Amino acid sequence: VWKEVGENLQCLVKVCKTVPTKATLMTYLRHIPSLLKLFITLGMPVLEHNLRYQPEDVTGVLKMMQGGTRYLHAVCCHSTEKKDVALTKLIPAAKTILEQLVYCVKGMLVLNNSATAFWMGNLVNKDLDGHEILSQ
Numbered sequence: 648v649w650k651e652v653g654e655n656l657q658c659l660v661k662v663c664k665t666v667p668t669k670a671t672l673m674t675y676l677r678h679i680p681s682l683l684k685l686f687i688t689l690g691m692p693v694l695e696h697n698l699r700y701q702p703e704d705v706t707g708v709l710k711m712m713q714g715g716t717r718y719l720h721a722v723c724c725h726s727t728e729k730k731d732v733a734l735t736k737l738i739p740a741a742k743t744i745l746e747q748l749v750y751c752v753k754g755m756l757v758l759n760n761s762a763t764a765f766w767m768g769n770l771v772n773k774d775l776d777g778h779e780i781l782s783q
Contacts, residue, residue, distance in 0.1 A: 648690075649686065649690040649693065649694065649708050650704070650707065650708050650711070652682070652686065652690070652712075653707075653708050653710075653711025653712050653715075654711060656679075656682070656711060656712060656714070656715035657711055657714055657715065659675065659679075659715070660714060660715055660718045663675050663718065663722075664718070664775070667775050669731070669733075669734070672722050672725070672726070672734060672775075673733060673734060673737075675718075675719070675722055676719070676722050676723070676726070676734055676737045676738070676741060677737055679715060679719050679741070680719070680737075680740050680741045680743075680744040683712075683715075683716070683719075683744045683745070683748055684744055684747075686712060686748070687744070687747055687748055687751050690708075691751045691752075691755060694708060694709070694755060695755045695758055695759070698755060698756075698759045698761070699759055709752060712748075716745055716748060719741055719745060720745060720772075721773050721774065721775055721777075722734070722741075722775070723738045723741055723742060724772040724773060724774065724780055725774050725775045726738060728774065728780055
């Protein structure tokens with residue numbers, strides 16, 4: 648189920664990248680945090696259990712979800728840069744859920760004695776086209 652959710656999330660990202668209107672970005676920024684919250688509460692326990700037995704499948708799902716979370720971060724950065732009030736008011740909820748997801752993934756790896764597989768780099772602020780935003 649969560650593999651299909653990840654695939655659908657990738658499709659949503661493609662749609663938003665193809666048609667980056669305010670309406671699509673607003674929809675993405677409003678609803679993806681709810682999806683990620685469900686993923687944390689319902690999907691992560693399943694992935695934690697299956698990590699030992701199906702590590703490739705679990706990492707595949709996480710990589711698909713990561714694409715959606717990176718785009719969510721890009722939408723947040725774009726909204727902040729453009730100072731769009733309607734989009735900006737949705738950013739705190741999105742940032743909170745992104746942070747929770749990072750901690751859940753790290754916890755899952757620690758629980759399965761794979762903490763060394765977790766590497767946390769610096770997240771670069773980028774606009775919707777993938778160009779670095781230097782002002783933040």
